[in-house]
Amino acid sequence: MSTVNKAARFPIPLLLAGALTLGLTAPAQATPPDIPSAATANSELAALTVASEGSLSGYSRDLFPHWITISGTCITRETVLKRDGTSVVTDSSCAAVSGRWYSPYDGATWTAASDVDIDHIVPLAEAWRSGASSWSTSRRQSFANDLNGPQLIAVTDNVNQAKGDQDPALWKPPLTSYWCTYAKMWVHTKYRWSLKVNSAEKTALQSMLGRC
Incomplete structure (x- = not known):
């Protein structure tokens, strides 16, 4: 995973050309499966347990084995x-050597897979603080590689890195037009995996779902 900011890697005109020129045609929208309706997401959010976040003590990304075959x-x-x-x-070897990827977080389009991260909608560290610390390694592996729900999405790498392990009270996608979808994916992932939310996180999610 690259940690170099794109603004440092490319001159601004080239960055804009790479991200925007390709957007002259309608970009493919990254669409993970099983994104719920706003009504369903609101119901699921109401059903989540609200609690203070747990400690990161003992956390390691290695406890969430990924990526798997x-x-x-x-x-x-x-x-x-x-x-x-x-x-x-x-x-x-199944490595992507060419293609186009549109990042709904920031509206950029990229043609090199190295410019794209696979974001865990609910970050692994956030999951740990929200209940995954008590899971088996097998369950954490399933969570980290979940292709059945809206937990994984291809996005611009340094935007993903800016997100880090922050929840929606602390970080939201740069494109406000995507906040509704992002909140629906976040809520549904926490609901499917029986993870908790803290009060500030819940308030932020309610506000984001209000945009739907």
Whole structure:
């Protein structure tokens, strides 16, 4: 995962060309599965347990094994890259060698897989603080590689890195037009995995769902 800011990697005109020129045609929208309606998300949010966040003591990303093999030589990351991109070409190891990826967090389009991260909508550290610290490693692996719900999405790498492990009370996608969808995905993931929310997080999610 690259940690270099794009503004440092590319001159501004080139950055804009790479992110925006390709947007002259309608971009493919990264759409994870099982995104609920706003009404369902509001009901699920109301059903979540509200509690103070737990400690990060003992946390390690290694306790959430990823990425794992999904099919053949394809790991979770490459599977999501193919799902969320357009015209994605892969090599014999299933690595994406070309394609286009539109990041709904910031509206940028990229043509190199190295510019794209696979974001855990609910970050692994956030899950740990919200209940996953008591899970088995097997359950944490399933969570970290969840392709059945809206937990994984391809987005601009340094935008994902800016998010870190913050919940919606502390970080939201730069594009306010995506806040509704982001909140629906966040709530549904926490609901599916029986994770808790804190009070500030719940308030932020209610406000974001109010935009739907």
